[in-house]
């Protein structure tokens with residue numbers, strides 16, 4: 001099945017965050033083993049601020065990262081683990097052992113990647129996976145060309161992604177060239193997907209991902225293969241979507 005997603009268009013990133021936080025809390029409340037899959041980057045920041053300002057049951061909550069750089073020192077503040085710890089785990093009062101990441105120390109192997117996938121299963125699976133979308137259509141660090149049946153693995157980052165992720169580093173040349181990411185099939189294994197896109201710079205790729213073919217060339221298009229995918233976009237990111245189309249169902253404000 002394709003085009004099985006719901007699109008919610010909100011006026012600004014603030015309203016996107018409010019809607020996203022509500023959906024996340026609802027998804028976690030329905031689970032006896034609540035596991036939230038988290039993305040890093042700029043887009044989810046207002047959602048994390050909103051989540052940490054709300055009151056909900058985190059007593060069993062586990063967080064799982066989509067991806068992590070390989071080769072950063074364990075105490076690097078630029079790692080995705082550090083970001084999730086700062087933005088979400090600590091404000092929610094979660095201990096470090098409830099934050100899980102794909103293998104990133106030394107040289108992850110197919111075996112350690114498979115162990116991570118087994119660990120996800122042991123946690124009970126991901127209830128809701130939050131996703132951003134890269135300018136080239138990546139989700140997690142699944143760059144264009146990633147197979148739709150890909151699983152957790154080591155990837156080489158594209159020059160564009162390195163450039164886009166340079167902010168926490170002194171310069172783009174300090175951004176690691178390799179990362180370990182959940183694969184597209186791993187992401188599709190979550191019980192629910194929530195893709196967030198805000199800003200005009202995401203409009204073109206959002207249109208391609210939602211209205212073009214489902215293809216490894218645009219990894220985010222794969223969310224349309226999932227039976228429960230929600231896309232929340234602000235008006236700027238959604239402005240190229242003709243929301244009256246059969247392909248796109250919008251619930252604006």
Ligand code: F6R
Nearest residue numbers: 039040041042043132133134140
């Ligand atoms: C990071 C990740 C990436 C980002 C994407 C968008 O964990 O999964 O796929 O979601 O690069 O980044 P921003 O939100 O900074 O535009």
